[in-house]
Amino acid sequence: MPVRISLNWFPLLLLLGICIRAQPARAQALLPYTLPLDEARLQADGLSLASDAAQLAQFQQYDEALARAQLAAQLAPNEPDVLSLLGSLYLQLGQTEPAIAVLERAQQLDRDNPLVWFALGSAYFGETKYLRAAAALEKGLELEPENPGAHFDLGNTYYKLSRYPQAIEQYEVAVSYDDSFWPAVNNIGLVLYETGDTAGAIEKWRESLTISNGEAEPQLAIAVALHTQGTQTDEAIRTATEALERDSRYADLDFLKENLWGERLLSATRQFFETPALQDLLVQL
Numbered sequence: 001m002p003v004r005i006s007l008n009w010f011p012l013l014l015l016l017g018i019c020i021r022a023q024p025a026r027a028q029a030l031l032p033y034t035l036p037l038d039e040a041r042l043q044a045d046g047l048s049l050a051s052d053a054a055q056l057a058q059f060q061q062y063d064e065a066l067a068r069a070q071l072a073a074q075l076a077p078n079e080p081d082v083l084s085l086l087g088s089l090y091l092q093l094g095q096t097e098p099a100i101a102v103l104e105r106a107q108q109l110d111r112d113n114p115l116v117w118f119a120l121g122s123a124y125f126g127e128t129k130y131l132r133a134a135a136a137l138e139k140g141l142e143l144e145p146e147n148p149g150a151h152f153d154l155g156n157t158y159y160k161l162s163r164y165p166q167a168i169e170q171y172e173v174a175v176s177y178d179d180s181f182w183p184a185v186n187n188i189g190l191v192l193y194e195t196g197d198t199a200g201a202i203e204k205w206r207e208s209l210t211i212s213n214g215e216a217e218p219q220l221a222i223a224v225a226l227h228t229q230g231t232q233t234d235e236a237i238r239t240a241t242e243a244l245e246r247d248s249r250y251a252d253l254d255f256l257k258e259n260l261w262g263e264r265l266l267s268a269t270r271q272f273f274e275t276p277a278l279q280d281l282l283v284q285l
Contacts, residue, residue: 046076050085057085062092073102080110088119096126114144118153125157133157148177152184156260164191182212187260189221194262198225216247217259224265227272237277248285 049072056065069086076082083106090099103120110116117140124133137154141147155170168191174184189204202225205218212218223240226232249255251273253266261269273282 042075043079046072046074046079046082048072049075050079050082053089054085057089057092062089065089066093078109080106080113080116083109084113084116084119087116087123091119091123091126094126096123099123100127112143114140114147114150116140117143118147118150121150121153121157125153125160128160130157130160134161146177148174148181148184151177152181152187155184155187159187159191159260164195167191180211182208182215182218185211186215186218186221189218190260190262190265193221193225193265196264198229201225214246216243216250219243219246220250220269221261221265224269224272227275228268236272237275240272240278241281244281244285251282251285 049068053065053068053072056062056068066086066089069082069089072082073079073086083102087099087103087106090096090102100120100123103116103123106113106116107120117136121133121137121140124130124136134154134157137150137157141150141154144150151170151174155167155174158164158167158170168188171184171188171191175181185204186208189201189208192198192204193201202222205222205225208218209215209222220240220243223236223243226236226239244251253270253273256266256269272278
């Protein structure tokens with residue numbers, strides 16, 4: 001569009017001796033003005049957003065929490081607590097690769113924060129990097145030795161590394177700090193079953209079932225073990241039916257594998273699920 005000059009201003013322009021003619025285009029003629037950054041304000045805004053993200057995470061609004069945490073990390077990139085929060089949210093959403101990148105950065109900024117080490121251990125575990133997971137969890141426990149969740153995670157890591165006695169030891173430590181920690185008792189049963197101690201595994205699963213007030217996982221594990229022994233078939237089917245009706249996710253072998261059921265137990269479960277009585281139930285689930 002051609003430039004138009006108001007006729008009211010034209011005589012004044014002539015008096016001022018301004019010649020009105022087209023000017024050659026010059027890309028450098030007009031430089032954009034950039035506002036100076038207030039780093040302290042950005043830092044404060046980042047911490048405020050991180051606080052909002054943490055509150056959203058408490059209400060399990062993880063997608064919204066992640067969006068705020070990502071922005072918080074951009075505004076406060078050198079705050080290890082903000083990065084730790086962001087990494088933990090990535091983990092919660094199953095995004096282990098970005099979690100590792102963020103948590104490694106947080107660990108470089110603050111090597112004495114046990115929560116960063118614990119989260120990093122979980123991230124490595126999710127990527128099946130079990131040796132790195134063990135090293136990170138061990139480091140975190142040096143800083144905070146009375147964390148039952150971290151002992152449980154380390155037990156799971158040792159279990160995946162086939163370090164069965166060490167795995168059981170870590171599960172027992174977790175229970176010593178929290179006697180209601182039924183997953184640790186349950187996983188002792190998983191280890192015992194894989195090592196061939198079926199009776200010991202059943203005992204631990206019964207203990208876990210009592211502590212958990214009837215959780216489906218130990219109940220189903222007991223049913224599978226009883227069926228394998230071949231002496232209490234009716235009880236095994238009844239127990240499995242109660243477990244699967246309580247939580248149908250345990251009818252999925254992939255879900256059981258994610259919950260660290262070993263190859264020996266999975267094989268027994270697969271055979272158990274082929275029982276006609278259970279086949280009828282599985283079709284309905």
